[in-house]
Amino acid sequence: MAPILRIEGLNAGYGRLRVLFDISFSVDEREILAIVGPNGSGKSTLLKSIFGLTNIYSGKVIFNGEDITGIKPHIIARKGLVYLPQVENVFSKLTVRENLLMAGYKLPKQELKQKIESVLELLPVLRKYMDNKAFQLSGGERQMLALAMALMGEPKLIMLDEPSTGLAPKISNYIFERIKKLRDMGITVLIVEQNAMKALKMADRALLLAAGKKIFEGECNALLSRKDLVKLYLGLEVSPSKAAEASA
Ligand SMILES: Nc1ncnc2c1ncn2[C@@H]1O[C@H](COP(=O)(O)OP(=O)(O)OP(=O)(O)O)[C@@H](O)[C@H]1O
Ligand SMILES: [Mg+2]
Missing domain, CATH: 3.40.50.300 (P-loop containing nucleotide triphosphate hydrolases)
Known part of the structure; x- marks a missing residue:
């Protein structure tokens, strides 16, 4: 290979x-x-x-x-090819949902919903925080959001x-x-x-x-x-x- x-x-x-x-x-x-x-x-x-x-x-x-x-x-x-830096990797004033929408901005609307759903299947912890601002998340939840955002771009x-x-x-x-x-x-x-x-x-x-x-x-x-x-x-x-x- x-x-x-x-x-x-x-x-x-x-x-x-x-x-x-x-x-x-x-x-x-x-x-x-x-x-x-x-x-x-x-x-x-x-x-x-x-x-x-x-x-x-x-x-x-x-x-x-x-x-x-x-x-x-x-x-x-x-x-x-995507990169998740060591720090500052989410938009803290936006909600979890808004962060995910931002990260998937280039997808067509219908696909965007599906993509968010598939990312949430991998990281279900984020589901309960969809309307919370990212700065309210714990460190671990924030890392999961950062990972979810990276996945939105289908790397x-x-x-x-x-x-x-x-x-x-x-x-x-x-x-x-x-x-x-x-x-x-x-x-x-x-x-x-x-x-x-x-x-x-x-x-x-x-x-x-x-x-x-x-x-x-x-x-x-x-x-x-x-x-x-x-x-x-x-x-x-x-x-x-x-x-x-x-x-x-
Ligand atoms: N933005 C920067 N400008 C100048 N020097 C830098 C910068 N970032 C890192 N360095 C220097 O480059 C070297 C390697 O740093 P790097 O951050 O790549 O190490 P690391 O292996 O990731 O360390 P750690 O395990 O602490 O995260 C260090 O000497 C550091 O001081
Ligand atoms: Mg380092």
């Missing part, structure tokens, strides 16, 4: 500050790729670079066979930056379950996650970054079996049983 996303020799950063160094990797369709690494290693910068929000000095971003290097975010989104690939950070374990587990469903719906997922163990248990493959460089790319189990890497970069002590659990 041809990869849906391919990054080739990417060097990127902010103005003169270079953050990413020669990053290459690829993601297959319907795959969940977890991007892990220490704070400040460039995980968010990588997602932003793919979405056209940083300065790219050299290298390529190929999405669905098309070179999208450095093109404008709204054009990338229209091609079916082929979705990039999530720490969707569960700051949430209670039960809610973050719920969000993780929903993310796995996205894969079943045929959507490819790139997820940056602070809780590396959790991400490696959910994802198919992993990309480990440190100081802006790729340290590892491969199956999550293969990374978990590299005890040197997971201890040094992720602070994890993996016991054999944990690794087996992760592969289950």
Whole structure:
């Protein structure tokens, strides 16, 4: 299968500050790729670079066979690649319903209703808050709304930056379950996650970054079996049983 996303020799950063160094990797369709690494290693910068929000000095971003290097975010989104930033990802003064309508503005009216319905089937928690303003939602509910909004655009690939950070374990587990469903719906997922163990248990493959460089790319189990890497970069002590659990 041809990869849906391919990054080739990417060097990127902010103005003169270079953050990413020669990053290459690829993601297959319907795959969940977890991007892990220490704070400040460039995980968010990588997602932003793919979405056209940083300065790219050299290298390529190929999405669905098309070179999208450095093109404008709204054009990338229209091609079916969406990005959920780490913070500020909903319109807080609008209601849940209005947020969803905004996110689906390009759909014809009849389809819009159906699309909202199908998104609510995936995230039923939002149903009771349809007429509440987004700022009245809890952190977890707001993340679900952000995810719902991203889905309104019918993406082929979705990039999530720490969707569960700051949430209670039960809610973050719920969000993780929903993310796995996205894969079943045929959507490819790139997820940056602070809780590396959790991400490696959910994802198919992993990309480990440190100081802006790729340290590892491969199956999550293969990374978990590299005890040197997971201890040094992720602070994890993996016991054999944990690794087996992760592969289950
Ligand atoms: N808008 C920006 N302008 C300038 N430098 C930035 C900007 N955003 C991030 N950086 C710098 O780029 C480097 C990588 O940051 P980035 O946010 O990509 O790391 P991260 O791996 O996502 O970290 P965290 O796990 O804390 O979210 C850091 O040194 C950071 O200070
Ligand atoms: Mg980050």
